[in-house]
Amino acid sequence: MLIDAYNGKFNTWDYQWLFSQWFHDGLSVIPNVNFISNIGFGVKATNTTNSSETTPFANRSISGITFPLKHPANIIAHKKADTFTQKTRFDPSFLTRVKLKLHRAIKIKRK
Template identity: 35%
Template sequence: MPLAADYYFSVFPSSNGWATWKRSWQGFDYHLSSWPHVDKRKLAKFLFQEKPYSHWWITFFDRFYQLKPNDSWDYQFHYQSMIRNQLAIIPKANLVKNIGYGPDATHSQNPDSYFANVPTHEFEFPIRHPDQIVRHYEADLFIQKMLFGSVEVPGTYKKIKRLIKRAIRYSN
């Protein structure tokens, strides 16, 4: 995806080769204990306009909250950022080599994985900044589909057809 600037703003903080400020960890909620009280409609609206994608995250956090896995911290960090409507700064090119792949890794055991071998790039100076501090929606859609999975977003025809069927069913 071509970008004019050298970085963009995203709702997805990266846990692969990243840095943050100390304040980002304040109130870190390892067990997502606030999840039952989160306004899911507001969160869904913040995440994606397409309901299947925002629903994917709501369902994911529902499951995560119920299962309470203890071998990760990154999804909790995603959660915290998302419920606070925070944006992450993401470089347009990969700047780091992930050396954490292998048989001793917790989650990333396949050294032949695409993510274990993403080419690295040098950051060029002077840095080209985005015109505004706003989310790059198209980049986030790309990341959603590539990393977390694509879901079928019904087209207008399917939506209308479904509404007509529903109207007929309830009118009888």
């Protein structure tokens, strides 16, 4: 997939960003609350054309940022948080996978 992204076979930015993170031993910050609401889902979207009903990441409620910010004394990977994020964000449940496949199948038949 990284080679396909490099060769421009699909329009994406996240594979390049992820590769850079891996290459430079980078870490990402994922806040405990949502600070923005991604409205870029639906038929008019550039990349995420699936409707907001099929993804839990669309039109999420937001929270404010509390100031002053509290920075940690050390910056290290948090394995428990990484595992939680992997399971809840990147490993969809069986029901979610079925819904996405049905949505894609219906969309393909309509074209």
